[in-house]
Amino acid sequence: MSSDLNLLFEDSHDKTTGMSTTSYPRFEDCPEFLAEEQLVQYEDQGYLAFENALTPEEVKAANADISQIIRKYAFNDKLAEWNLGDDLGTNYSGACFKKKGEDCGFWLEAGYEPKPEDLDELELNVRKLMWFQNETPTFIHLTQRHLKLQGVIRFILGTEPVHYQTMGLIKPPFVGSKKPWHQDNAYFSIEDLNKVCGVWVALDDATAENGCMHVIPGGHKLGPLRHHHTYDCEIMPDRIDPAQAVPIELKAGGALFFSSMLPHETPPNRSSQRRRAVQFHYRSADNKLIPKEKYYSIFKESDGTPATCAYALQKNF
Ligand SMILES: O=C(O)CCC(=O)C(=O)O
Structure with a gap:
C-alpha cells in the first residue's frame, strides 16, 4: 500500500469483551475516487475505513x-x-x-x-x-449527492449507485444495546449478493467502549451464513470466529464502507458518551429486488438451506 494514501495503523483495545486487539488500517482522508490498491483492499477484506468523509x-x-x-x-x-x-x-x-x-x-x-x-x-x-x-x-x-460517500460507493459497485436503505443507529449512554453478528444481506432481497454496499458514518467519535463497528476481515468470502433469532437476528455462533474481529474506531465524520456479505456487530455502549451513526445502503442499478421466497434460493448455505432472517422467523429458529 503506498504511503501517499495516508494509511493509518493503530492498536485498539477492548478491555471488557476480550475481543481481538489487532491493529487495523484506516485511511486518513476519504477520497471521491478510490485508488486501485484501495479497491483491491475492499475486495480482499470486505471493507474500507476512512476518516474525514464528512x-x-x-x-x-x-x-x-x-x-x-x-x-x-x-x-x-x-x-x-x-x-x-x-x-x-x-x-x-x-x-x-x-x-x-x-x-x-x-x-x-x-x-x-x-x-x-x-x-x-x-x-x-x-x-x-x-x-x-x-x-x-x-x-x-x-x-x-455527497461527492465522497456516493463517489466511493460508485467505485465499489462499478456503476451508478441506487439508494436501497437508510438507518440512524444510536447507542444511548450506558444502555445502548448490542447489535449481534449479522450480514446485512440476511435482511435484504436482491438478485446479486455482491452488488450491494453499505456505508456506516460516525456522527460521534466511535470507540470500542461506546459501541463502534466490529468486522471480520475477509468474512464476506464465507458466503451466506445461517441466521437465527435470539434477542435479535444473528449469525449462528458456530459459523464465525469472533476472535478474528477487529474494531473500526472512527472519529465523528469517519466512514466505513462495507460489503453486505461482511459479518459485523456492535457491542453495547458501556460509556457515558452517546454514539450516533447513520448507515446508508446502495445497490447497483442492474441488481434487481426480488420476492423474499425467491431470495431463499440465493442467500442460502451450501446444503441449500436458506440463511435469511425472514426464513429464520418463518421457521421460528
Ligand atoms: O449498531 C450499529 O451501529 C450497527 C448496526 C447494524 O449493523 C445494522 O443495524 O445493520
Missing part, C-alpha cells in the same frame, strides 16, 4: 436533523402514529413512532417508557431511525 459542519447538521426528526414526530398525532412497544427485552421491541402512511420512523430502547413532556429524555433513548433520507436537505444531500 466535514465537522456536515456532522453537526446531520446530528441537528436527527434531533429535529425525532422532535417533529414524537407524540405528534397530526403527523405520526405510535405504539409503546411490547418490552420483550429484544432489540427494537421498545416504543416506536412512525410518520403517518410512510416508513420513516424511530424506535426507542426496549424498556424505556417515553413521556410527551420530556422530549429531551425521549431523544436520549432513541435506538434506531429508518427511512429518513427525504426528511431534510442535509439527508437528501448525504444519501444522494
